[in-house]
Structure formats: C-alpha cells, structure tokens
Amino acid sequence: MRVLTASLLVEAVTELSKGTPLVKARDVFAWCQRNGVDYQGEGPLHQALWDADQDEARGQQRLLRFKSGECKQSRVGWSVAARGARAREAAARLGWDEMRWNGQQWDWMHGPHPKAVPGFIEAPRAA
Structure with a gap:
C-alpha cells in the first residue's frame, strides 16, 4: 500500500473538487481507501495526511487549506x-476560514479565528 504524499493529496483534492469546491478531510480518507493509499502512516492519528499537507505547503502550494476552528477536532x-x-465562498458559508503556511506553522488568513460557539460571551478584560 502506498503512503499518502503531497502529490497524492493534490491528486485526491483535484479529483474530488470536480464535485465540490471544498474537499473535506473525510472525503480524502474515502479517496485513499478506494485507491489503496495509507493516510494513517506511522505515528499519531492520520500522520501521513498531516505530513503530506505540510510537504505540499512547503513545496509547490497547489492547494488552499481551510479549517473550521482552533481546536484539534476542528474540520479541515x-x-x-x-x-x-x-x-x-463555500468555506464562508460553513463558517470556515482559510489558513496560510508561514514556513513554520499554519496561520489564519484573517487574524485570530473568531469563536465559533453561538452565544459565546468573552469575559471582560482587566483594566
């Protein structure tokens, strides 16, 4: 079984984006299963996917990346x-924001990501 690489991630997103402008991680997982590609790899959960994502960001940057929130459980x-x-446009409808690789980590394109919890009230700041 092949391990997911940056080129295979681009291939998956390119194929899947014919049906939708925003390809979710779960769609990439399904594509990998259909095509005999290991998205897990060695190490933590889905390590091969995250390595391929970073390799693509460090390399040709053929993909845009979006995320639904700040926590690890947020959708990508x-x-x-x-x-x-x-x-x-699709990401905005879902309340997702674009991210950009700064050479060391992923940053939100439009500053800090807003709290996505409806009715969330931030505590007053001390003067």
Whole structure:
C-alpha cells in the first residue's frame, strides 16, 4: 500500500473538487481507501495526511487549506488553488476560514479565528 504524499493529496483534492469546491478531510480518507493509499502512516492519528499537507505547503502550494476552528477536532478541508474563489465562498458559508503556511506553522488568513460557539460571551478584560 502506498503512503499518502503531497502529490497524492493534490491528486485526491483535484479529483474530488470536480464535485465540490471544498474537499473535506473525510472525503480524502474515502479517496485513499478506494485507491489503496495509507493516510494513517506511522505515528499519531492520520500522520501521513498531516505530513503530506505540510510537504505540499512547503513545496509547490497547489492547494488552499481551510479549517473550521482552533481546536484539534476542528474540520479541515482543501481546494485546488485555481478554484480558490469558489472554495472561499463555500468555506464562508460553513463558517470556515482559510489558513496560510508561514514556513513554520499554519496561520489564519484573517487574524485570530473568531469563536465559533453561538452565544459565546468573552469575559471582560482587566483594566
């Protein structure tokens, strides 16, 4: 079984984005299973996917990355860069935001990610 690489991640997102502008991680998992690709790899949960994601970000940057919130359990998705406008619209409808690789880590494109919890009230700041 092949292990997921940056090129295979781009291939998966390219194929899957024909049906939707924003490809979610669960769709990539299903693509990997259909095509005999290991998205788990060695180490922590889905390590091969996260390694491929970072390798792509460090390399050619053919994909855009989106995330639904700050925590590890937040949903992650990608789009082919050429379809960026449609993907950004789809992400905005879902309340997701685009992320950019700064060379060391993923940063939110539009500053800190807003709290996605309805009715969340931030505690007053001390003066």
